[in-house]
Every structure is written in structure tokens, then in C-alpha cells.
Amino acid sequence: MKISEVQDFLVNNHRGVLVARKKNGSPQITLVTPSVDTAGRVVISARKNTYKVKNISRDPRVSLLVMGEEFSGSKYFQIEGSAKVIALPEARNLLMDFYKQTLGDQMSPEKTHKKIVDENRVLIRIEIEGVGPQNRG
Numbered sequence: 001m002k003i004s005e006v007q008d009f010l011v012n013n014h015r016g017v018l019v020a021r022k023k024n025g026s027p028q029i030t031l032v033t034p035s036v037d038t039a040g041r042v043v044i045s046a047r048k049n050t051y052k053v054k055n056i057s058r059d060p061r062v063s064l065l066v067m068g069e070e071f072s073g074s075k076y077f078q079i080e081g082s083a084k085v086i087a088l089p090e091a092r093n094l095l096m097d098f099y100k101q102t103l104g105d106q107m108s109p110e111k112t113h114k115k116i117v118d119e120n121r122v123l124i125r126i127e128i129e130g131v132g133p134q135n136r137g
Contacts, residue, residue, distance in 0.1 A: 019064070043094070
């Protein structure tokens with residue numbers, strides 16, 4: 001399986017389960033809305049004060065399961081990578097791009113910017129280091 005297959009899949013499929021690591025090494029699992037940026041990295045928006053952001057800031061190793069709309073019968077892929085948290089103000093334009101890609105025109109640029117600032121959003125950017133097989137035995 002090629003990384004490019006997963007990158008292509010993420011253009012239109014924004015459902016995922018992120019696994020970060022707690023201090024004690026156990027998994028911290030959370031639902032996310034992943035997308036892919038123009039450089040082929042996975043991008044996720046999060047509030048700065050969440051556990052996933054705290055855990056990734058301490059240990060950047062993550063796993064991510066991405067899937068299609070249907071739980072049963074959809075394609076799905078596992079991603080392994082290294083994550084970086086980008087905070088405001090550096091993240092502003094990156095987050096605007098993220099919301100444009102995942103929401104389209106559902107929210108005006110003004111409302112999007114307000115949401116980003118009011119919720120103290122950060123961008124989690126994951127360098128894809130490997131992708132898992134999608135075998136269905």
C-alpha cells in the first residue's frame with residue numbers, strides 16, 4: 001500500500017480515530033476530523049486545552065485510523081506518524097484552509113475565524129511515516 005493512496009482518500013473522507021500516548025504510555029483515543037494539506041500531511045483541528053494536544057506535545061508519536069462514511073463496508077486505513085502542534089497566530093491561515101477543505105462553504109470566513117480564535121484552536125499536523133494494510137481476510 002502506498003502513502004499516496006491514503007492521502008488521496010483523505011481529500012474526501014474526514015472521519016478518524018486518533019491514538020496518542022498518555023504519560024504512562026497507555027493509549028489516549030479520540031474521534032477526529034482529519035484532512036490532508038497540499039504537502040500530503042494529515043491535518044486536524046483541536047482546541048488547545050484538550051488531552052490529545054497535551055499528549056502530542058509531550059510525545060509526538062501517533063496512530064490514526066481513517067474511514068469512509070459508513071462504519072461497515074467503507075474503506076479504512078491506518079496511519080503511523082509524528083505529529084506537531086501549531087498554535088495561533090501561526091496556525092491561523094492553516095486552520096482557515098483546513099475548515100475550507102472539510103466544511104466547504106458551510107461557514108463564512110468571518111465565522112470560521114471567530115471560531116478559531118474563540119475556541120483557541122490549534123492545528124495538529126502529522127507527517128505520515130507509514131500506512132497499514134487494508135486486508136479484509
